[in-house]
Amino acid sequence: MSDLYLIFKNLTRRKLRLSLTLFAIFVAFLIFGVLSSFNKAFNSGIELSADDRMVVVNKINFTQPLPIAYVNKARAIEGIDVLTWCNWFGGYYQDPKNFVAAMACDAETLLDVYPEIVLPEDQKKAFMANRQGLIAGQSIAAKYGWKVGDRIPMNSNIFSQKTGGSAWDFDVEGIYTGSTEQFDTNSVYFHYKYFDESRSFGKDFAGWLILRTTDPALNDQVANTIDTMFANSFYETSTDSEKAFNKAFIAQIGNIAMIVTSVVGAAFFTILLIVGNTMVLAIRERTGEIAVMKTLGFPAARIFKLVLGESLLLSLIGGLLGIGAAWLIIGAMKAALAGILPTLVLTPDVALTALAIMVGLGFLTGIVPALSAHRLNIITAMSRQ
Amino acid sequence: MTENLFELKKVSKSFVKAKETISIFEGLDMTIKAGDFIAIMGPSGSGKTTLLNLLGGVDQPTSGEIHFDGKRIDNLSENGLAAWRAANVGFIFQFYNLMPMLSAAKNVELPLLLTGLGRSRRKASVEAALKLVGLDDRAGHLPKEMSGGQQQRVAIARAIVSDPKLMLCDEPTGDLDRATADEILKMLQLLNREFGKTIVMVTHDPEAAKYAKKTLHLDKGEFVKEELMA
Numbered sequence: 001m002s003d004l005y006l007i008f009k010n011l012t013r014r015k016l017r018l019s020l021t022l023f024a025i026f027v028a029f030l031i032f033g034v035l036s037s038f039n040k041a042f043n044s045g046i047e048l049s050a051d052d053r054m055v056v057v058n059k060i061n062f063t064q065p066l067p068i069a070y071v072n073k074a075r076a077i078e079g080i081d082v083l084t085w086c087n088w089f090g091g092y093y094q095d096p097k098n099f100v101a102a103m104a105c106d107a108e109t110l111l112d113v114y115p116e117i118v119l120p121e122d123q124k125k126a127f128m129a130n131r132q133g134l135i136a137g138q139s140i141a142a143k144y145g146w147k148v149g150d151r152i153p154m155n156s157n158i159f160s161q162k163t164g165g166s167a168w169d170f171d172v173e174g175i176y177t178g179s180t181e182q183f184d185t186n187s188v189y190f191h192y193k194y195f196d197e198s199r200s201f202g203k204d205f206a207g208w209l210i211l212r213t214t215d216p217a218l219n220d221q222v223a224n225t226i227d228t229m230f231a232n233s234f235y236e237t238s239t240d241s242e243k244a245f246n247k248a249f250i251a252q253i254g255n256i257a258m259i260v261t262s263v264v265g266a267a268f269f270t271i272l273l274i275v276g277n278t279m280v281l282a283i284r285e286r287t288g289e290i291a292v293m294k295t296l297g298f299p300a301a302r303i304f305k306l307v308l309g310e311s312l313l314l315s316l317i318g319g320l321l322g323i324g325a326a327w328l329i330i331g332a333m334k335a336a337l338a339g340i341l342p343t344l345v346l347t348p349d350v351a352l353t354a355l356a357i358m359v360g361l362g363f364l365t366g367i368v369p370a371l372s373a374h375r376l377n378i379i380t381a382m383s384r385q
Numbered sequence: 386m387t388e389n390l391f392e393l394k395k396v397s398k399s400f401v402k403a404k405e406t407i408s409i410f411e412g413l414d415m416t417i418k419a420g421d422f423i424a425i426m427g428p429s430g431s432g433k434t435t436l437l438n439l440l441g442g443v444d445q446p447t448s449g450e451i452h453f454d455g456k457r458i459d460n461l462s463e464n465g466l467a468a469w470r471a472a473n474v475g476f477i478f479q480f481y482n483l484m485p486m487l488s489a490a491k492n493v494e495l496p497l498l499l500t501g502l503g504r505s506r507r508k509a510s511v512e513a514a515l516k517l518v519g520l521d522d523r524a525g526h527l528p529k530e531m532s533g534g535q536q537q538r539v540a541i542a543r544a545i546v547s548d549p550k551l552m553l554c555d556e557p558t559g560d561l562d563r564a565t566a567d568e569i570l571k572m573l574q575l576l577n578r579e580f581g582k583t584i585v586m587v588t589h590d591p592e593a594a595k596y597a598k599k600t601l602h603l604d605k606g607e608f609v610k611e612e613l614m615a
Binding site: 001002003005006009010012013288289292293294295296297298299300301378379 | 441464469470478482486487507
């Protein structure tokens with residue numbers, strides 16, 4: 001028999017009460033795990049943003065194009081290391097329901113601006129060499145069963161070809177992965193040149209420019225220079241760091257972090273009261289037993305640890321079950337929501353935060369009864385029996 | 386010559402209740418020799434339980450000194466007293482006070498968690514203690530699955546498992562029928578005679594007191610009579 005055995009036996013002596021309390025903790029951590037994962041997925045663009053990467057869009061809004069001529073002008077600006085450009089394609093595969101996040105980008109510079117795109121060297125070369133080449137993220141490739149070497153048709157719900165029709169043919173030259181698990185692998189990239197030459201309108205315009213500065217400290221200076229350079233033109237620009245751009249984009253959906261914090265905060269506050277009350281009652285019921293243990297020679301500090309340990313164990317069991325269930329649910333939802341939230345995953349930092357909350361919850365709910373048990377006077381307690 | 390196990394010198398104990406100081410003992414002297422089996426009797430409020438608490442180190446005197454085995458214990462800290470109790474005293478209560486969620490064996494093992502003994506030695510000690518009280522076949526039973534007499538025997542096993550010099554019994558047969566009470570008292574007598582345990586037992590029951598070697602009658606905080614048993 002060990003102290004852990006004593007803690008476990010005390011914890012499990014009232015099965016119904018234990019089950020109900022565990023269920024309450026379980027639900028709170030399930031909510032936390034799921035909502036936090038969603039929040040992370042919504043904000044992953046912000047978190048994964050590189051400090052030295054900037055986005056240049058039309059000042060009116062990001063759906064308006066920019067002349068491709070801006071590329072060379074901007075490239076001459078001091079402080080810019082590498083610059084690429086992309087255009088939203090608005091793609092779907094075979095059926096309009098099969099949405100594809102497809103972008104026509106400058107293939108020469110794309111991978112320099114996005115080192116997070118991990119592509120085998122031979123696939124990279126093949127992609128560069130083939131104007132109709134396309135690289136697909138491993139998630140979307142798996143979803144539609146694409147393999148390297150496949151020739152696939154892709155339609156656009158925005159653009160049409162000069163020759164009529166909205167279908168473009170592409171050769172899958174590479175399947176890329178992300179340098180981190182959260183990097184979006186649900187997109188496809190293909191050659192801007194191929195797209196620009198064949199589209200029926202919008203020629204020589206790009207959706208946005210993306211650049212890396214030589215030093216993040218130069219970001220403000222570079223942004224200012226670009227925006228000043230194109231001020232008072234037909235196509236004024238707005239240059240922001242990628243982080244700020246993504247943040248502004250997410251903010252259009254709503255303050256998800258606040259919603260998550262409110263819901264999770266309410267859940268944990270309720271749990272704190274429920275578990276705290278349960279622990280106080282449980283220890284009060286055992287006043288006589290604690291007095292006996294002290295009489296036998298158990299020091300007050302050890303009694304304190306036993307009670308606090310019980311509360312921690314309760315919180316950890318319920319919390320780990322809840323986070324485990326959240327992990328399963330997120331895993332099951334990942335595929336279904338890949339098109340909307342490609343980076344939906346219960347990340348280790350969410351799990352670690354949950355673990356810290358479990359410890360905090362166990363401590364907060366256990367500290368009062370543990371202190372009561374620590375201070376318990378043997379004679380007073382025995383005389384109450 | 387029999388050595389003194391306990392010496393109480395000019396022990397006073399008083400409580401403050403509702404702003405009034407209630408004195409239980411004033412300058413009490415007492416000596417308990419190693420190997421004694423003492424029954425303490427007296428009316429309610431005479432100070433029996435307070436004396437037992439002082440002897441057991443769960444309470445401390447207002448003034449005076451308590452020496453155990455030649456060492457002063459009344460000035461020990463709370464932790465010091467807890468360690469002293471764990472090493473030297475076995476407690477037996479009127480209502481057994483077993484942990485309801487633990488089996489008989491685990492209840493008996495409880496005091497051994499305060500020692501540095503390894504698992505196998507603890508197991509052997511528990512088995513020996515349970516065998517001594519005749520409950521080795523009930524080791525896995527929970528208290529609620531046992532009779533009052535059996536539970537008190539488990540409590541005795543718990544009290545002796547760490548081989549303390551002193552056993553303090555607070556009305557150990559107060560909740561038992563006569564036949565069962567006699568069984569328990571014979572067991573205490575055996576522990577005193579065969580194993581040399583020093584026993585101090587508080588009781589209201591004159592029949593129980595007959596099992597002791599000596600009965601001390603306490604009244605209003607003073608020993609008023611001493612009876613030696615045959």
